[in-house]
Amino acid sequence: MKIGFIGAGNMGRAIANGLVAKGVCKADALQCISASGKGSAIMAEQTGARIAASKKELIEQSDVVVLAFKPQHLETITDEEAKAATGKLVVSVLAGRTLASMKAVFPEASNLVRVMPNTPSQIGKGVSTYCFEQTPSDSQQAEVNELLASLGTAYEVAEDQLHVATVINGCGPAFYFRIGQLISEAADARGLDKDLALKLAAETGIGSLELMKASKRDPKDLIDEVVSPNGVTHALLTSLDRQGFPKIIDQSMQDAVDRSIELSQSK
Ligand SMILES: NC(=O)C1=CN([C@@H]2O[C@H](COP(=O)(O)OP(=O)(O)OC[C@H]3O[C@@H](n4cnc5c(N)ncnc54)[C@H](OP(=O)(O)O)[C@@H]3O)[C@@H](O)[C@H]2O)C=CC1
Ligand SMILES: O=C(O)[C@@H]1CCC=N1
Known part of the structure; x- marks a missing residue:
């Protein structure tokens, strides 16, 4: 070919x-x-x-x-x-x-x-x-x-x-890279070596997403396995939700879908 x-x-x-x-x-x-x-x-x-x-x-x-x-x-x-x-x-x-x-x-x-x-x-x-x-x-x-x-x-x-698929699989890598970047910066600011933090973030991301794919279980069940009552993960997820994380994901997907639609209508 x-x-x-x-x-x-x-x-x-x-x-x-x-x-x-x-x-x-x-x-x-x-x-x-x-x-x-x-x-x-x-x-x-x-x-x-x-x-x-x-x-x-x-x-x-x-x-x-x-x-x-x-x-x-x-x-x-x-x-x-x-x-x-x-x-x-x-x-x-x-x-x-x-x-x-x-x-x-x-x-x-x-x-x-x-x-x-x-x-x-x-x-x-x-x-x-x-x-x-x-x-x-x-x-x-x-x-x-x-x-x-x-x-x-x-x-x-x-x-x-x-349009929606584009945001997930086309733009998606930038989303995960941004998460890795922000996590490593936040870790660095708290005294953990940035390179080590990036490795931990990448390997945790790969392992978690492989588990999600292989187990075919609802992400909510997989989350429940991590969260201890009033523990550290509970503090992390509660803070994310309190600061509007679900809304941020929903609105940013909409903004990207809108841009994809705009491109499809442009010449
Ligand atoms: N990057 C990504 O993650 C993804 C990108 N895409 C799509 O892939 C396409 C390319 O994106 P990406 O590779 O990131 O962009 P880049 O800017 O990296 O590359 C664009 C390429 O197009 C060439 N080019 C510019 N104008 C013309 C022209 N008129 N005729 C022929 N070639 C031209 C450039 O030439 P030169 O090198 O000489 O400057 C360059 O090689 C986009 O349409 C994007 O939507 C889709 C999925 C994911
Ligand atoms: O940013 C873009 O428009 C292209 C499409 C998906 C990834 N890059």
């Missing part, structure tokens, strides 16, 4: 690194191009991908074209470039950009896939959500399965659910 990346920043490189690491794609089957050449030079160095001379050339020489630039740049694809995608599978990771807006730019593509991946894909621990524009053929489904499996796990969702 020959794959071409238009846009080679954080997400494009996370995907390309995942593909090469899992052997889905040999380096000589990968091509990339970016705006200034900065991202493509890094991707080429990390993966061995060839830097294409133009977007048109990259599209012509790829079986699958991955759009990995900023959502606002979708309409910079020219008619000539779009024509080169006739009969090809076009995969977009552009947050908020709908299948309809992709179809308007790539009317002759064989099929379109809207994917929301995440940055842990760079170590094969990503999770993606996705939807097809048309019911995929067996070979299109197989290609997308292979591509997404190289990044981690993947779940098909209805397009109208992607």
